[in-house]
Amino acid sequence: MSHRFLDAFPREIRDQIYTYILTSSSSPSNAVTLSPWTFEVTRSLSLLRTCKQIQRECKEIIWRHNGLYLRCPTEIFTRFSSLMEVDGLRLRRIRHMEIVLELLDKDDLEWILSGLKALVQLTHVGSGSLESITLLAIHERPRGVNEFLEEMHLMCSGDWVDGRLFAAMPDNDIETTLVFKSSWPHFSNWGKQRWLREMLLNRSDTTALLKEIHTIFGGELLIDGSLLFKDGAQVAKTSKLNPRDGEIKIVPNRVPLTARSW
Template structure:
């Protein structure tokens, strides 16, 4: 006997219902561990839950995408089984998280065959995270070559300074790349550590070892400049322009390919410069004059 849903509604309406249930309103989802106190039966329950995430990456843990509609009947299952991974971008907060997902065979098979869009947050030039990052990127490459993956996005992990309130992740990465002392307790990377990361990124655009042809690649990073006042921007630029941040951004885009977005602005596309967020001419004229006078005196 067919479900009343099938008897009463045409396929077009059913598809809209399926998408309403299975597609995140933001287009982004994350996998989080499902809390369960039903010991010792917790291992028999669903280990992960699928939750929407906001555009800024905030995870809505109180909202869950319920997959029970897939259990109604065989026809509804076959009509809706591909929607979850076709219309949602899977956000992975850390490369190491992918390992915990892949231990579940059914989930691993679904992701490798059906997932079409993935976003990975990562830390660049952190030696202890290299192995997990490498494994995650190689997994995505395999999904693009043997599965359905068509969109891939890398996002720099933000490092907000509690004192200033500004994101300092870009200058931290730039400092590592230029051999400056590293902030915090993170062990400083060697030159070979940095080169390993850059070689890994370059492999993503390799015809032989990289993503399949046609995969749309994007990288997002935040310089923290957009949150600063004009005077703070001037001070930042005077401090960091000698280390050529625009060259570093260009290196990243040449390595990965696709699009490089900085502070929400498309700056490079396939090696072509579109916008320069480090351009001093965008500062108020009186600050430009101060910068010019200081440079002349120096």
């Protein structure tokens, strides 16, 4: 049935149908806000289980109506570029960078990659000291005091970047480590937000995207501690990346600035 629907209607008409189904009757602006969270909202989201293409197209509608952007051009590139200009001296001392994302699926990885391109020069000998970049997705809710404080800091002090809350965590005792956290808008309480995250998860293979990240930074790329790429070659057959609770570690190839051909 989904194939007949996709063949029968062009994308513009499909988008109108998705918007009609996903818009709550209580929404004053006919926008897909998913708020207030009601049984009607939950039922409408079952549309995302139809097939991969409809799930992807519906996700784009939801993101567009909530100001989230998935692909270039993105504000995150501008944000990182501005950091390089405003706080370049401090950034050049950073050896380790950690970025927490809502998911490590294809959509969020494409988004953060667009920003990471602005930081490549920090891996060049003579321009920076960056030795590793770690991308994390944390599936569980905050459990410790520090985790709750970080969540509160993100909610109170974070800026909206491409529709996501984004903030550098308060300075810690390790001056050579910089931690960023990002979050989708909180459409509902934690339990329903977790369910929504599962519904919107892009299950497309990320190997090609991981290879692109590796091509940009060189060196090594590890998935949950296991080596996937090294010096341009794929070492493992599959990435086995858990997009809900995984870790990607980029260990750049630190070479002199003039040695980069791109």
